[in-house]
Amino acid sequence: MKKAQEQNKPKKYGMVIDLDKCTGCGACMVACMAENNVPFKKDESNKKDSITWMRVYKLTNDEKYPDADICYLPRPCQHCEGQHGHSPCVSVCPATATDYSEETGIVSQIYTRCFGCRYCMAACPYHARYFNWWDPVWPEGMEKMLNPDVSPRMRGIVEKCSFCFHRYQSAMDKAHYEGRRDIEEGEYQTACTQACPAGAITFGDLNNPAHKVHELKKHPDAFRLLERLGTNPKIYYMSNREWVRKAGDNHLMAEKPAKKQH
Amino acid sequence: MKIDRRSFLSLGIGVTAGTTLSPLPWKLTDDLSIWTQMWPWTPVPKDGEVSYVHSVCTLCPGGCGISVRKVADRAVKIEGMDGYPGNDGSACPLGLSGLQLLYGPTAIQSPLKRVGERGAGKWQKISWEAAIAEVAEKIGRLREDGKAHTLGCITDSDCGTVPELFKRFLTAFGSPNFMRTPSCADTYEMTLKLMHGTDASPGFDVENANFVLSFGSGIIEGWGTPGRMFRAHSAWKDKKVKVVQAEPRLSNTAAKAGQWLPISPGTEGILALGLAHVIIKENLYDKNFVDNYSFGFEDWKDSTGKVCKGFKSVVTDRYTPGYVSGITGIDSGDIEALAREFAGASSPLAICGRGQGSVPGSIHEFMAVHALNALMGNLNRAGGVSAVQRADYITWPEPEPDRVAQNSLKNERADGAGSARYPYTKSLLTRLPAAINSAEESPIQALFVANANPCYTLPDTEQVREAFAKIPLIVSFAAHMNETAEMADIILPDLGHLERYEDVPTPFGMNTPMVGLARPVVSPRKGARHVGDALLLLAKQMGGSIAKAFPWTGYEDCLKKTMGKSWTGLTENGFVAKADYKPAGWDAAFATPSKKFQFMSEACGHEGKTGLGAVAAEGDPKAYPLVLIPYDSMRLSGGAVANTPFLTKTVADTVLTGKEAWAEVNPKTGGKLGLAEGVHATLTTPKGSVRVRVHFSNGMMPGMIAMPRGLGHTAPDAYLAGKGINLNALVGPVADPTSGLDAAWGIRANLVIA
16 A cells, blocks of 8 residues: 555656756757757747757856856756746646646646747746747658657747656556556656766656655755745756856846845 | 616626636637647658667767667657767767758759859759769770879778778779868877877777866867767766866866866967976876887987987976966966876876867877877876777778779879878878969869868868869769869769768777767668769779779678678677777887887977977968967867758857857957947958957957857758858968978957947
């Protein structure tokens, strides 16, 4: 009985990204685009309308030469849990096109329900959501590379990182087919995690002590983005550089960070 | 009925409540989503059985093992191949987006014959028979006219069956002009030739090194095998291995390094000698190695009895930390501390070759850096540099050239490699354009180009195009349209990298000899043929001793017979590696005249002085007060294969906006020039002038301008052509006095607000 309960314990998939290992090469972005049929246009240099579920930001420490430093920060959807699943985007979606899964902790995006109001984009503090302003166009012949596990989107809807949910589904299907109730850590990995040549991304069930992320997230160098907003995201970052950890939170120009009371 | 305020409000409330409770809004929402999405032109990818094909990526010389996921007969995703030597499961963004090349619109569908002006892009489709017959007829006439030696060939590699087939064709035909595209492998191989006496390629045991000193090598920017270097880099982080990066720009490698030394570019070799100075002065070197297994460390007498200065005297006399500091701009205290730290590590590894290593570089600089490894005895052992023997699996009988070919082979090469001036250099492709342009009749009358894009990748692109325009017959074996194929007279389209078989021997930097197998992932497109098959067809058409030199029925037959017993292992595992391989011990490793490691080589006497100076950048400092340095990025492909749409999508908007390229400068330098972030400016070098936008970066050494390689393509690709600037068009080659190889690291430049 107890064992069965253990197995049915809700999962909470998340990532720990080691920013000291991340080299900013962009392999995660490309692997994500290839896996998830992300469209591409002739000009993608306007980053405001360029759809990249995974985007690698370049951070600088603003010091002068030769004390300047660079750090890259990969930003997938943060799969915020908020308080009891009230992630910012889920709360505002009028079409129930995005939902927080209590079973996996994944924030879904159901393309066929979305009608493009873009409330979720306004609500997301991480700019993790993208709107299809145009129909995707693949040059003749190139639609052959489309992955059948992920449906191509169309204009007028919002899309974002799904933690490669289709990979979770197929891993679970395989497990069930083989008579297992659950999957091993290695059986479900996102495309970006798999692709990262530096091994900077660790993906797994944050609730499961057997998974690497369970320990890694407790590392003293671990932090999350904009933690004070209470979005309770499931992407943890790690860096031994203080300026990088500080860059994880942001303050408005006029807003002075409160001084510590002694 | 009178509508008063009360009934109006009630009605309103009633309508609102009714609408909310009715299914109407939900139905409308649903319809809305359906009607905004039912576009028949949105593709629905076909499902099917999933399978994986192991292959090797040949888009760059790195040679990573890849695993391609297929759904029925379609390839849908490329991933790194687990267990492949080196990259072991990882892959770079270019390799990961390789399907966009496979299915992309630039693939050439049939042999083409140029009909318009050269480079105008006007083509006529012809049959393979007609194309082969025409090439055979034209090069046959060269042989008849006693000009067989004017047939040239340019490819990206000189080992493996495909380059060997080309070499064989040229030998049987009667030409010595086989040329490999330049890279730092050229200079490293020459370094090993001069210092080890071996014809080998360098192997770096990056997995076991515990201190890494890089003289500008882009460890995480594509140097060596990218997947392997990335993995090693992360392992260093885990093992707390310190990396020191000497480079004028805060590259990603520099930013990730434990220490960044912003060094005046071109002076890296001098820094290496400065470090050697401290190591020798403080007796920190490996005495066993230096005393017993090296030559030229102490002064020695040559055969005529003349006393020659040894490495020790040269270095201790001149390269004091103070002197080196003055040239390199690195603090002398830092030089001393670094030397001690380097010498204090048990396996300190020093490497060079700037960025991805696409420019060969100065031979003195490479020898100075390699001498650091030698001083620490870190050669042919764990964590060090070893000389890896070249692939030995190709054991074809020597071709038998006929009399015409034998006579013709006696001619000197058109590029000057192997001549009395440059006896140790195998290929000098960067010298070829000038040789053609300065001659009345081009010394190359017919040219084969395969797996290379010299009209884009060679320095001083304008000069290269001018030279190519003077070659009467250019035959391109390109799979995809590129700048060089556009200059061709006949294109014999090769199979793409996921459509063909090919052996991929030990890539640059790997310290274990191996061979991988690239194999067809999908059935090849109809109009194209494997470059090996095209060459066999051509040989058959030529007849005589040329046809006799190629006894195989086709390329696949040739490959299978060449691999012999290894073929089964290759097809089953995707590679064959000598797992138990150990480099030769110090007593057997060196084949120099002294049978020892040579710190000094007679080959370096051309400058008429011992020691070396900094490599100067081309241009007059008065007219060009700044210096332009190219840099390499994993998000841009600067090599023969251009960016895919996915890869271009990852490029930052401070590198490329629309069609405009950005140039990085230090804010201080920019301020002095009256520039501001984002303004337009004119960048001028002795080679040309372009319009750029200015990006301020604190990671730039003042006085420098940096721009990436890999943009500015002109070949027809709607996703890339016309975007940014090809850096190779702005930088000219600077010949190393000893090797003749291109040692340019930048060029003098000016930046003026536009």
